[in-house]
Amino acid sequence: MTNPLILLFFLLGMIFGSFFNVVGLRAPQKRSFASDRSICPHCKNQLSWYELIPILSYLFQLGKCRHCRSAISIMYPVIELITGLLFAFSYIKLGFQVELVTALLLMSLLVIIFVTDMKYMLIPNNVLLFFLPLLIFTRIINPLDPWWSSITGALSGMVIIAIIILASRGGMGGGDMKLFGILGIVLGFDKTLLTLFLSCVLGAVVGLVLLLTKVIDRKQAVPFGPYIVTAAVVAYFYGESLLGWYFNHFS
Ligand SMILES: [Zn+2]
Incomplete structure (x- = not known):
């Protein structure tokens, strides 16, 4: 990787991607996506910050909720990865x-x-x-x-x-x-x-x-x-x- 900014845009994209997952799941229900914290949809356990790190949380938890062990949708890390790639690619193609x-x-x-x-x-x-x-x-x-x-x-x-x-x-x-x-x-x-x-x-x-x-x-x-x-x-x-x-x- 020649330009460290490419990595920066990739990381930024993954963080935004994790937010877009929440927005996408909540927007049609007209729920706020800023005020309430993220919860596990199965056991309603509130997620701590280290369960919200893009991709890494999913990998370390082996795709399962830490609390109730139910499976987390593969959509989450996939969306995070895709957003990261799209942000990095936008920067590569267009520059500042x-x-x-x-x-x-x-x-x-x-x-x-x-x-x-x-x-x-x-x-x-x-x-x-x-x-x-x-x-x-x-x-x-x-x-x-x-x-x-x-x-x-x-x-x-x-x-x-x-x-x-x-x-x-x-x-x-x-x-x-x-x-x-x-x-x-x-x-x-x-x-x-x-x-x-x-x-x-x-x-x-x-x-x-x-x-x-x-x-x-x-x-x-x-x-x-x-x-x-x-x-x-x-x-x-x-x-x-x-x-x-x-x-x-x-x-
Ligand atoms: Zn759970």
Whole structure:
């Protein structure tokens, strides 16, 4: 590791990731995530500081509650690790520039939505409304080129999802539409459409694999948020190269 700041962003990301787990689990229930302490969901035992260290607590406790020995969800350390990697990667790709703030806000929003959609199959308004003004603000400070790509991106994303909602009756929901509004502002027109395309491809491929391996059955509803989240990360960091490659080969 050549730059110690990469490690710093990784550690920072893991600490935030541990907080995003709590936010993601509590936001849909409208519970506060600042005032009450973290507890074991099984025995309600209050967790001490050394049980809240990202990843390490999980490893040292061998994935079990210290008190009642019931299993702790693998989601916790996975989310912490993913957030750490996304924060470090944002810094590696962007370095210290204004866009790094946008990137870290976007990664935070996406991780929280990943948690809420996996756990509750919903994308809560309070999370979207927290990030919306912050991301609009950073896009005003550091606009896309051209700046109105944020507006066409938000509008096209929301209109396309609205059409999908009307056509599919239940495949996607209002939360997905609002999320695409925010993604449009951050990513702009091209990368928003790319996100939509990638999330549908990813959803179809993963869905087919889950059906064939009988992890899910045909009637089971699957949250679409995780596909949007993954596609948005890819489009944000690699959108230019992917779109450039596409237009070189197919036009
Ligand atoms: Zn317990």
